[in-house]
Amino acid sequence: xxxxxxxxxxxxxxxxxxxxxxxxxxxxxxxxxxxxxxxxxxxxxxxxxxxxxxxxxxxxxxxxxxxxxxxxxxxxxxxxxxxxxxxxxxxxxxxxxxxxxxxxxxxxxxxxxxxxxxxxxxxxxxxxxxxxxxxxxxxxxxxxxxxxxxxxxxxxxxxxxxxxxxxxxxxxxxxxxxxxxxxxxxxxxxxxxxxxxxxxxxxxxxxxxxxxxxxxxxxxxxxxxxxxxxxxxxxxxxxxxxxxxxxxxxxxxxxxxxxxxxxxxxxxxxxxxxxxxxxxxxxxxxxxxxxxxxxxxxxxxxxxxxxxxxxxxxxxxxxxxxxxxxxxxxxxxxxxxxxxxxxxxxxxxxxxxxxxxxxxxxxxxxxxxxxxxxxxxxxxxxxxxxxxxxxxxxxxxxxxxxxxxxxx
Amino acid sequence: xxxxxxxxxxxxxxxxxxxxxxxxxxxxxxxxxxxxxxxxxxxxxxxxxxxxxxxxxxxxxxxxxxxxxxxxxxxxxxxxxxxxxxxxxxxxxxxxxxxxxxxxxxxxxxxxxxxxxxxxxxxxxxxxxxxxxxxxxxxxxxxxxxxxxxxxxxxxxxxxxxxxxxxxxxxxxxxxxxxxxxxxxxxxxxxxxxxxxxxxxxxxxxxxxxxxxxxxxxxxxxxxxxxxxxxxxxxxxxxxxxxxxxxxxxxxxxxxxxxxxxxxxxxxxxxxxxxxxxxxxxxxxxxxxxxxxxxxxxxxxxxxxxxxxxxxxxxxxxxxxxxxxxxxxxxxxxxxxxxxxxxxxxxxxxxxxxxxxxxxxxxxxxxxxxxxxxxxxxxxxxxxxxxxxxxxxxxxxxxxxxxxxxxxxxxxxxxxxxxxxxxxxxxxxxxxxxxxxxxxxxxxxxxxxxxxxxx
Numbered sequence: 001x002x003x004x005x006x007x008x009x010x011x012x013x014x015x016x017x018x019x020x021x022x023x024x025x026x027x028x029x030x031x032x033x034x035x036x037x038x039x040x041x042x043x044x045x046x047x048x049x050x051x052x053x054x055x056x057x058x059x060x061x062x063x064x065x066x067x068x069x070x071x072x073x074x075x076x077x078x079x080x081x082x083x084x085x086x087x088x089x090x091x092x093x094x095x096x097x098x099x100x101x102x103x104x105x106x107x108x109x110x111x112x113x114x115x116x117x118x119x120x121x122x123x124x125x126x127x128x129x130x131x132x133x134x135x136x137x138x139x140x141x142x143x144x145x146x147x148x149x150x151x152x153x154x155x156x157x158x159x160x161x162x163x164x165x166x167x168x169x170x171x172x173x174x175x176x177x178x179x180x181x182x183x184x185x186x187x188x189x190x191x192x193x194x195x196x197x198x199x200x201x202x203x204x205x206x207x208x209x210x211x212x213x214x215x216x217x218x219x220x221x222x223x224x225x226x227x228x229x230x231x232x233x234x235x236x237x238x239x240x241x242x243x244x245x246x247x248x249x250x251x252x253x254x255x256x257x258x259x260x261x262x263x264x265x266x267x268x269x270x271x272x273x274x275x276x277x278x279x280x281x282x283x284x285x286x287x288x289x290x291x292x293x294x295x296x297x298x299x300x301x302x303x304x305x306x307x308x309x310x311x312x313x314x315x316x317x318x319x320x321x322x323x324x325x326x327x328x329x330x331x332x333x334x335x336x337x338x339x340x341x342x343x344x345x346x347x348x349x350x351x352x353x354x355x356x357x358x359x360x361x362x363x364x365x366x367x368x369x370x371x372x373x374x375x376x377x378x379x380x381x382x383x384x385x386x387x388x389x390x391x392x393x394x395x396x397x398x399x400x401x402x403x404x405x406x407x408x
Numbered sequence: 409x410x411x412x413x414x415x416x417x418x419x420x421x422x423x424x425x426x427x428x429x430x431x432x433x434x435x436x437x438x439x440x441x442x443x444x445x446x447x448x449x450x451x452x453x454x455x456x457x458x459x460x461x462x463x464x465x466x467x468x469x470x471x472x473x474x475x476x477x478x479x480x481x482x483x484x485x486x487x488x489x490x491x492x493x494x495x496x497x498x499x500x501x502x503x504x505x506x507x508x509x510x511x512x513x514x515x516x517x518x519x520x521x522x523x524x525x526x527x528x529x530x531x532x533x534x535x536x537x538x539x540x541x542x543x544x545x546x547x548x549x550x551x552x553x554x555x556x557x558x559x560x561x562x563x564x565x566x567x568x569x570x571x572x573x574x575x576x577x578x579x580x581x582x583x584x585x586x587x588x589x590x591x592x593x594x595x596x597x598x599x600x601x602x603x604x605x606x607x608x609x610x611x612x613x614x615x616x617x618x619x620x621x622x623x624x625x626x627x628x629x630x631x632x633x634x635x636x637x638x639x640x641x642x643x644x645x646x647x648x649x650x651x652x653x654x655x656x657x658x659x660x661x662x663x664x665x666x667x668x669x670x671x672x673x674x675x676x677x678x679x680x681x682x683x684x685x686x687x688x689x690x691x692x693x694x695x696x697x698x699x700x701x702x703x704x705x706x707x708x709x710x711x712x713x714x715x716x717x718x719x720x721x722x723x724x725x726x727x728x729x730x731x732x733x734x735x736x737x738x739x740x741x742x743x744x745x746x747x748x749x750x751x752x753x754x755x756x757x758x759x760x761x762x763x764x765x766x767x768x769x770x771x772x773x774x775x776x777x778x779x780x781x782x783x784x785x786x787x788x789x790x791x792x793x794x795x796x797x798x799x800x801x802x803x804x805x806x807x808x809x810x811x812x813x814x815x816x817x818x819x820x821x822x823x824x825x826x827x828x829x830x831x832x833x834x835x836x837x838x839x840x841x842x843x844x845x846x847x848x849x850x851x852x853x854x855x856x857x858x859x860x861x862x863x
Contacts, residue, residue: 052802054770054779054819082820084775087796297818348798 023318042318064309150210193231247392281343422517423447426695535631568650598832652842758790783813
């Protein structure tokens, strides 16, 4: 089969459960031009070079054929902007979240995360069959992000609907009307932005002990986010703040159940968990690719000139399995050293919420290993969600032995 | 065959960052023999970067800067005792207490010490300090706690500038005297030097460039003021001497090694040269005290006072000490260092002084966020970022591949072709502080080593 259809094959739902052979094929081809004029890069060192190259834009408005269906009713969030604007917005959003201005924010959540994970596993106690996604991996990060930002938990179903529509609008699948998906995505973005903007207004009048309140009352030297910036930034933080963690936890449990010897080792050596989560981020990254990059000038990569304005896809999950960078890359090694994976990207756009995602996943998996007795996969592969970009199971049915009596 | 490398007696002289990381690497690499570390300070290894930053701000107590152990090293520690000599024929290190330590292989990581104020009597005045050790930093932090009316910082290299920054952050009046034309100019050249000068003044530093301190004045043994070469006189209670570092090589006098004021010369594999330029195979060097050839900088010998270099070179040295020739590795890391001062994060890759031109590749001086790229004869040799550190990996790649200078335009935050200017790196002799990065010529022999300033 030719390279022309590689992206289509990666996007095809039947390949969702195991895209890794396609990534191996991509790495064989080097920089792969697709028949729609886009370029795929799947080798580690080339991806690293492009992630750090200031001539690579994250703003799709720089493409030679911008998405006509996307009206500019709201400005892009910082994930889709370049420096210096990206830097300014990200910095303002970081002030209430992390160092140097709020070094204790994530640490302070640690106890909460443990408590939430315990409550959720308490609910699984007497069941011999669970769906890890609906029963644990989804509610955990959602509860955490709501508590962090200060979003009322009862509004989450509505936010979940918007989130799903926005994510669906990010990729194209054959047989669907891309314009219709884009329009739906834009409408969802507007609705979610309006909801979060209103919430921020309420916190401005009545501050609470949450990040939105800190954001709208911040008095830094560079001022505050204006209303549209606040709407897009909060939408980004809300979606990115849980969506990828759901997949990371689910992919994590799936991977451990496929590697029972590693699961047992982690039960014996819990101190290995941070390193195991890093390996997970390499082995099954929740963000498989960055589909929105564009060269601002003709750029040579691996002997190929990628022209200015061409859609450029950086295949992070493929780079994570590049044998030129990682020894025995298809082997899941929870104690792997020298593991500079692309699980959180790299460069100026590297994951904003990485410290939170790490803690959540470490706590979640440790708690699941502690509480689930004899967990087994019910179906392998499990049913996947549609997105090839934010990839993870839709359900993960697990059978367990029900223990007699309560367990602390 | 490999057994002989993994056993025997190894002595490490110098128990700071490089010495500790080397000891850990030796054990990681399977060395099972006898390991001895000698350090002239009484403290276990500690981290120096916070000493001119968080410790002076009172955020971290001086006692809390110990280096975390990566693993058990199972070594004999001889702390608080100075090495006084090396007998390469007998393969013994001589200690100041008369003890002799026999070794099969030796690693020298004795680093540097603060260059003292040149007038011993003035240097003894109460209130005259340097900052190199944890005890120094602790003393200065105490002085700053007492709220002196004015602090004088002599020398505006990185250490002096960081100290001035800490003083201003604590609301203390501070005068900085620098013999060169601007702060940091010796390390970063004219463009960032003038940026640093504006920055210091905007933060209320009384910055005086092109002057030297001619004498420190005292009364009853206490510092009361200073006289400057422009005839002015200031009243100060505390003076911090930040004139750069002196390499700790005197103990090697007479050892026959190529050791001198610029450091101990070694090859790319960290093996020390003797004074005839013949490489040894049982004496290794790493960290601030080493000078080693680097292919990216015309194979000139480099002497670096960088945290990252101490770690990387120590790891290479340790690896090579316990592995046979074919498995040995070169120390080729691109030099890198960082500084935080006046609310800014400054980070450098490459060797900025190895340059003839510079250009602002990203951002702008006005924004206070920028990347300056440095070129030498048409290729990129260094880049320095101000609050833009995440971009530096790109420039490191350009430096490693000897990419053309100026870098191709088209960066999102610098769309048009930038202006190229002279890099304006002064002769280190015009500075009051020593260079933190020194190019020290091509030959290992100390008598032939010359400092080659880049015009």
